[in-house]
Amino acid sequence: MGSAAGADGLTQQQQQFLRDLFPGRQALFPQEQTWIYGSDAGRFFAQPWAVVRPSTLEQVQEVLQWAQTERVPLFPRARATNVVGGCVPLGGGVVLSTLFLDRILELDERDFTAVVQPGVSTSRLQVRAEELGLFYPPDPASVGISSIGGNAATNAGGMRAVKYGVTGDYVLGCQAVLPGGRTIRSGGRVHKDAVGLDLTSLLVGSEGTLALMTELTLKLLPRPQASASLLAGFAEQEAGLEAAGAVFRSGLLPAAVEFMDRKAVECLRSAGACEIPRGTDCLLLFKLDGSRSCLDSEIEALERHLREHGPNTLSTGVTPSEEEELWQPRRALNPASFHLGPDKLSLDVTVPRGSVGQAVDRAQDAGRRNGIHAVTFGHLGDGNIHVNFIHDARGPGQAEAAGKAAWELVFQVLHLRGTISGEHGVGLAKLPYVELQLDREKVDIMRGIKQVFDPRGILNPGKGY
Numbered sequence: 001m002g003s004a005a006g007a008d009g010l011t012q013q014q015q016q017f018l019r020d021l022f023p024g025r026q027a028l029f030p031q032e033q034t035w036i037y038g039s040d041a042g043r044f045f046a047q048p049w050a051v052v053r054p055s056t057l058e059q060v061q062e063v064l065q066w067a068q069t070e071r072v073p074l075f076p077r078a079r080a081t082n083v084v085g086g087c088v089p090l091g092g093g094v095v096l097s098t099l100f101l102d103r104i105l106e107l108d109e110r111d112f113t114a115v116v117q118p119g120v121s122t123s124r125l126q127v128r129a130e131e132l133g134l135f136y137p138p139d140p141a142s143v144g145i146s147s148i149g150g151n152a153a154t155n156a157g158g159m160r161a162v163k164y165g166v167t168g169d170y171v172l173g174c175q176a177v178l179p180g181g182r183t184i185r186s187g188g189r190v191h192k193d194a195v196g197l198d199l200t201s202l203l204v205g206s207e208g209t210l211a212l213m214t215e216l217t218l219k220l221l222p223r224p225q226a227s228a229s230l231l232a233g234f235a236e237q238e239a240g241l242e243a244a245g246a247v248f249r250s251g252l253l254p255a256a257v258e259f260m261d262r263k264a265v266e267c268l269r270s271a272g273a274c275e276i277p278r279g280t281d282c283l284l285l286f287k288l289d290g291s292r293s294c295l296d297s298e299i300e301a302l303e304r305h306l307r308e309h310g311p312n313t314l315s316t317g318v319t320p321s322e323e324e325e326l327w328q329p330r331r332a333l334n335p336a337s338f339h340l341g342p343d344k345l346s347l348d349v350t351v352p353r354g355s356v357g358q359a360v361d362r363a364q365d366a367g368r369r370n371g372i373h374a375v376t377f378g379h380l381g382d383g384n385i386h387v388n389f390i391h392d393a394r395g396p397g398q399a400e401a402a403g404k405a406a407w408e409l410v411f412q413v414l415h416l417r418g419t420i421s422g423e424h425g426v427g428l429a430k431l432p433y434v435e436l437q438l439d440r441e442k443v444d445i446m447r448g449i450k451q452v453f454d455p456r457g458i459l460n461p462g463k464g465y
């Protein structure tokens, strides 16, 4: 998908305005420099007219004021790891990159808060917090390559969401600039706030459609003393899913519970990514954390519950390197899945936890019925199943088959009272399904809210709802 306007989408006068406001390499115009800012990790693409990379609040305020006056579309972009076309300038416009807004402004050990600019990488904040004995729990699998601003704008989840929640649970407040240049501060550094409408929660997950977040105040926790990971393989997928359910019913609350199905195991094996015993049909990966004194008994209890369901392999890691080795299959899965075919259509559907088994079956059925591979894996603990329909788009009817499988799955997931996206958001990719989940009245309210923040519709137009 694409548009070829390049800098021609802007008048000479508009280009000059941007050059004056963003000196040197803060503004980019030549197509060979801007095209890389036109894509995301989902391989969506549209050529930007220009890219601006502010380093101050004043620059952000001025460009948002100018864009509203000139009716120039602006597309917020952080590290572009979203997979739904969320930051792609479809229809043409200026990409507003937060790459140069990347300072950790404050880490407060007494208030248990961090104040950061939006372009700070998530793993950098985690590491800095841990050095002070603090803990920033949200950890999308993209933690090393995505940013806090992007995570907040998508309300990113991640491995530890089952115990600790998602990014939005840690955003206490933010500073944000609206189209027109008006700047608001919502929330603050208090861990509770019951005054007025919660504008922070409205901005979290708004996919860059309402305002540009320029500063975020985040909640931190004390760093857990210790952690351990367990990898269990099962010869039957049903036994694995039953084992996971039994763990939850036992009263244990792992920090992470990840699942990989038989196709995922097949990919990992053919990629030579790790040693998995023959006959393994599904893998479960658990992380436990907490105080050192409790951890040993939790490991023992978890091993006992898993053994009751007859795993064909069970390994426990307690040192960082042992744990890392057990997480290797999960990290290797994304690239390994391309062993089944060069193209994928991904969904991150989420269902009530008790319906996970049905959702996995239905995803696999949709793949089989349409003659393509369905790899299912993901955050089992919060019912968030990633489904990759792997195909070869060059083959006759393959792209259509993947599209049909995705529609079938979306209908099934909504029937199970689930959602079409648990964490990746809508962007462009899921727009066709949105009105199946959100009725007309809700979409009208959302568009009314957009109108209040962005009356001329210049901020990330055409995304989300």
Ligand SMILES: Cc1cc2nc3c(=O)[nH]c(=O)nc-3n(C[C@H](O)[C@H](O)[C@H](O)COP(=O)(O)OP(=O)(O)OC[C@H]3O[C@@H](n4cnc5c(N)ncnc54)[C@H](O)[C@@H]3O)c2cc1C
Residues within 6 Å of the ligand: 040, 041, 075, 076, 077, 078, 079, 080, 081, 082, 083, 086, 087, 098, 118, 139, 140, 141, 142, 145, 146, 147, 148, 149, 150, 151, 152, 153, 154, 155, 156, 157, 158, 159, 207, 208, 209, 211, 212, 213, 214, 334, 423, 424, 460
């Ligand atoms: C390998 C891999 C693993 C992943 N794993 C996970 C996972 O486990 N969980 C998960 O939730 N996601 C995951 N993702 C998806 C992606 O990493 C997340 O959506 C992430 O939050 C995007 O962050 P980003 O910094 O790359 O933002 P971008 O992709 O640049 O932007 C995302 C959205 O936020 C908007 N935006 C960016 N900055 C701002 C701002 N300052 N103000 C307002 N709007 C803004 C953009 O317009 C866009 O709509 C994964 C992606 C990859 C490639």
